[in-house]
Amino acid sequence: MVNNQSNSNNPRLNYDYRRKKNAEGMRIQVATFTLMIFFTVVSFVAVAADFSKWFVVPFILLLAVVQVGFQLYYFMHMSEKGHEAPSLFMWSGVTIAFVTVLAFMTIIWW
Amino acid sequence: MSTIAQKRGFASTVWDYLTTVDHKKIAILYLIAGGIFFLMGGVEAMMIRAQLAVPNNDFVSAGLFNELLTMHGTTMIFLAAMPLLLAFMNAIMPLQIGARDVAFPFVNALGFWLFFFGGLFLNLSWFLGGAPDAGWTSYASLSLASEGHGIDFYALGLQISGFGTLMGGINFLVTIINMRAPGMTYMRMPLFTWTTFVASALILFAFPPLTASIFMLTFDRMFGANFFNVAAGGNTIIWEHFFWIFGHPEVYILILPAFGIFSEIFSTFSRKRLFGYSSMVFATVLIGFLGFMVWAHHMFTVGLGPVANAIFAVATMAIAVPTGIKIFNWLLTIWGGSIKFTVPMLYAVAFIPSFVAGGVTGVMQAVAPADYQYHDSYFIVAHFHYVIVGGVVFALLAGTHFYWPKMFGTMLSEKIGKFTFVFFFIGFHLTFFVQHFLGLMGMPRRVWTFLPGQGLDTGNLVSSIGAAFMAVGVISLLINVVITSVKNERVGNDPWEDGRTLEWAISSPAPFYNFKQLPLVRGLDAYWLEKMEGKTTLTPAEPIGDIHMPNSSFVPFVISLGLFIAAFGAMYHVDDKAWALPVLIGGLVITFGAMIYRSLKDDHGFHIHKEELMEENDDKGVKA
Incomplete structure (x- = not known):
């Protein structure tokens, strides 16, 4: 427990x-x-x-x-409680990585 | 270990600073190193303006001019502006949240020494065969073609100092999340702490792309890779994308802490609570978030296509909204306040119109079709100097005056400060305002010289005269620092008399353990609240007890030194020098050896005992 x-x-x-x-x-x-x-x-x-x-x-x-x-x-x-800050930063990182990859896929390597 | 200050010899002071893990001393190290690099960048700027003062000038050669403008940009951004902001973050932020130090004092010291050795390495290029000469952006095709070792110095130097900055950012994030005093909720944090927090998050997300792209550049130049080499199937545009995915957040890393410093100054010297505190926090976070969605506006003319250009243009204009919120909040903070025009306040008031001017030209450039006209002209140079000098440098100068008593325990002279302000302010506008028109008339940026009779003569001369004014301003600031230090008139806890946040409740400079008892924070502007209730000290949140402190350590210096040595090996490896590989390996052995030493040897720190703290109370008759 x-x-x-x-x-x-x-x-x-x-x-x-x-x-x-x-x-x-x-x-x-x-x-x-x-x-x-x-x-x-x-x-x-x-x-x-x-x-x-x-x-x-x-x-x-x-x-x-x-x-x-x-x-x-x-x-x-x-x-669970107490994981707000890590989850905020992980999701921010995911978002930024996603935008970067999306941009590379669409405007560099299209 | 005694808590009582002792007279020290020069060597022992030096050793103290080489091994310190105290955030306040690291702040002073950042201030000194950043200040020296600021002066070097300034000398480079003066040489650029001297060359461009008259047409057909040959004060410097074209090659040297390229090196000067590259090093001016690189030094000012990476080695001056950012470290100077880190100096204030280190000195003030832990005090503002009521913490005894940052979360990782050892890593804090390591961050400084990595930055320092990276900067030193970059600047040694002047003496070792030529500085980098491909602009601070170091676009790949140009930088791959650059001869000599200039770009190698750029890549390795920035890599090392970038590690340091990344560590600093992570450290501040952990500190702000975990080490706030009891009652210091997120929405009670002073704005400078908030902007430090968001800027640190930007560092966390923006530096990895830089690290990745510099690694690719390093391998392309030194180890035979072809990431950016189009002839071998690489793609040179990738560098530009990576650089600006880092580079655009980077400008917000610079400007957000500057906004924070100004927010503190406005509310302190208007003697009012910051207007629209929660919208300020919201705007800060929003700017940080949008900062990652706009990088391609630096690349409108690359040929991304109309759809991509349109998306990035609209996203860029969106950033003007939260920035506008901030500007209006500052104006409404001053409105109806009981204003005191001290030197920091003068900079703050001058900042608003200067920065707005830079912001407006920024929105002009966000219009992608119009940007084809502005691109690579002096209009761009004028724009980013208006936001960086009018925003960041004004904040650094204001912060130097504002926080000097908290860092050193003496007040910079207000009289000389006003002299500095007048010369710097006039010089700044004289230098850069006319550059807008030079750009519109067709003067390209990064140009070595120009022909007479094309309408560029007067404008360039005015610009160079303005630069001399700024130099006078900076020199007078140095004189001010010397005079103040020699006079050494100590000041009390709250020398501006209107301090609102926790740092002004403790002695100037703060004792090395910061707070004898962690304070209880009962609202925004915690110290102001206490003062309004007639108290002079903070409400303690705990009884006096033993304080756990970290030991000083020389290891951060050694780790950084190892990388510095290894960088020479990596660089001269290209020339097939026999000693290069052993130096590379030797340097890495020093670094990793020092890391292993740090990992294996237990270092539990020490305690300041309750009795010592009580004794000190009796000695001085004051409470922390």
Whole structure:
């Protein structure tokens, strides 16, 4: 129960609440983990099934983006309190990188 | 370790500064190094203006002129303006948020020494076969064709100093996020802290593109790569994009802290709360955000096509909106205030019309079709000097006067300060106003000389006379510094008498642990609030206790020195010199060895004990 510390010495404080919260967290983690394995399998299938590369490449990239989201928000707990500043900076960085790549794709290497 | 100041010899003072990790001493190092580079950039500017004073002049050769203008731009942006702003950020920001130091004092020192050795390396080019000569933008096809080692000095020097700046930016971000005093919420932070925060975020996102592009340039020139070599399948335009993806945020990295300094000055000397505080914060963040969406307006004439040009033109004009919000907020801060025209306030008031003039020409250039006329003419030179000198340099001069007592404990003379202001202000407008018209009449920028009888003679002469006025202004500031330091009349906590933020509540200069007890912040302009309730000290947020301090360290100097040595090896490797490779490897060994030493050796710092702090209270009869 490291993710929800309390500043009280009493180990029984909010015990039921924390227990419930952790159980819920565990359930979500298992669910996302299953989904992530599923995504990986789907990507391999997409390549193995010999679809057009105009479908396969964007499709795998899309799955990758979703995976990164899962990783950050469910495994690395970015959705929890106290992660506002890191998430702000990560999203700013993503935005800037995206704009840069978009501009390079459209006006240099078009 | 005693907390009582002792008389020191010269050598021990030098050693103290070489090893310091104290943000206030690092600020002084930044101020001195940045000031020296500012003077060097100024001498280069004077030589440029001397060459252009009369037509057909041969005061300097064409090649030397290219080196002078390149080094003037590079030095002023990377080695003068930014470090001087970092000096004020270091000196003031931790005090403004009620912190005892920055988050990573060691990294802070490392940042300074990397900047210093990078700048030193760049300027050694004058003595080692010629300075860089492809302009501060160093566009790739030109810089790849440049002979000698000039561009190598540019690439390696800026790479090293860029690492330092990046570290400084990250350090300030972590400090502001994590080390605010109790009660100092984001929306209670002074504007200078806010602009430091946003500028640091811009550093964090803007410097990696520069680092990447300089690496590519380094490899193209020194290790046989072909990133920008069109003949070998590279693309020379990529450099321009990367450079301006960095370069445009860079100008906001410069101007935002300048805005912050002026915001503090306006509210202090109008003796009013800053008008529209929350809209100021919003505008700062918005400028920072939009700053990344406009870089291609430097490249309208490259041939990006009408769609790209139109998008970037509109985005550029959008930036005028938050900037306008700021201008009106400053005007309304002064409006109805009880105004005191001190030297910092004079600069602040002069800044508004000067900067607006530069902003207006900026919007003119944002109109892409019109920009085809302005491009690469003196109109551009006039524009960016109006925003950078009229904005950033005015802020640096104002900040020097405003924060001098907090950094050194003495007041710069107001009389000489006014003399400096008058000469600098008149000289600035004399130099650059006429350049708008020179540009419109067709004088290209970066031109070595011009012919008589083309309508350019008078304008250039006026411009050069103006430059001499600015030089007089700067020299009088130096004299002011010397006189003030010799007189050494100490001042109290709040020498301007109208200080509003936390830094004015502690002694000038601040004790090395800053705050004996972390202050409790009860609103915006925390110290002003306390003063309005008749108190002279801050409300403490904690009882007096032991203070944990970091130890001084010589390691940052050694790490930076190693890279400095390695840079020589990398550069002369091209000439097939036998010693080059060992020097490159040796330098890197020094750097990484010092890093390993730092990682493996535990350094827990030391504590100032409660008893010592209490004793000091009794000695002086004052409270921190």
